[in-house]
Amino acid sequence: MNTLSREDILFQAATRFVCYPLSRVQTIQQSGVLGQGAESGIFQVVLKVASKPPCSGTAAHNDDENDLKTAKQNRIVSVLKKINFSSFWxxxxxxxxxxxxxxxxxxxxxxxxxxxxxxxxxxxxxxxxxxxxxxxxxxxxxxxxxxxxxxxxxxxxxxxxxxxxGLAGLFRGYHLHILGIALHQVAYFTGYSLLGSIVPVKKDSFMGALVVSNIASTFSSLFTYPIVTIMRRLQLEAAEDEQKTSSQGTIQTAKNIIQKEGVAALYSGFPLLVCHSTLAPLTLMFLDMAYDYISKKFK
Known part of the structure; x- marks a missing residue:
């Protein structure tokens, strides 16, 4: 069994850390906690995540007409102070x-x-x-x-x-997780094989392999994403703050999503998933190149 080095583990963790804000915004959209429509758009979700809770006793800032540059800088600093950067993680x-x-x-x-x-x-x-x-x-x-x-x-x-x-609640929606993995693998390898025979990719070409892999991953996600969306809703129901006397099954959850939010809700956050799957390997490649450069520089 292959074992990963400490560098590999560090690179994996760092890559997930860099890409996690995308994952969080995507999860908020997919979970439907903000509803559908304009309020669940990417920009609105980012603003919701970034905003700090209002603090009492905040003094208003008056711009000095004689010092517009300083006033502009103060406004920028004031805006930055209101951004809750840590909430993205x-x-x-x-x-x-x-x-x-x-x-x-x-x-x-x-x-x-x-x-x-x-x-x-x-x-x-x-x-x-x-x-x-x-x-x-x-x-x-x-x-x-x-x-x-x-x-x-x-x-x-x-x-x-x-x-x-109970303990069973920790695995609510697990059957959908298994179904999603199996379906994803079948669709991914099918798409990858078809693209590999159509798209000419040079041997040992990282970017070529990345493009083909990303297209195949997006193709497979088209089939599995609705399953994951339903699974997320089941997970959230198990983790609700208030205990419910009864819980919804898979079919009922799917019906509720379609009836209340529309079929498109099954794909809420899908564009961000595509962005995440593209950014992650690029980030990992950059970190690996940076590590090799630093290692050779200070060897």
């Missing part, structure tokens, strides 16, 4: 935990021990391995979709889910 703690668990290969190790006779199965990793990261991804979705100024961490969210629905 709300839920990153849960995301980072899921990444570290995935990179640690703990799931394959346990799987190889428990199911030693099924090590050659291609379906078992898809079904078994996400069990270790799914609860943390649920916590990330809850934290990332929460636009309130309230600060909560992954432990608080997981505790709330267990109190509301």
């Amino acid at each position: 709300k839920g990153f703690d849960a995301h980072l935990l899921a990444i570290l668990i995935r990179l640690s290969k703990i799931a394959p190790r346990i799987r190889s021990v428990i199911f030693s006779k099924l090590n050659n199965s291609i379906y078992l990793p898809i079904i078994f391995d996400p069990l270790f990261t799914y609860p943390f991804e649920m916590a990330r979705v809850k934290l990332a979709s929460d636009t309130s100024p309230q600060n909560r961490n992954v432990i608080q969210v997981l505790s709330k889910v267990i109190n509301n629905t």
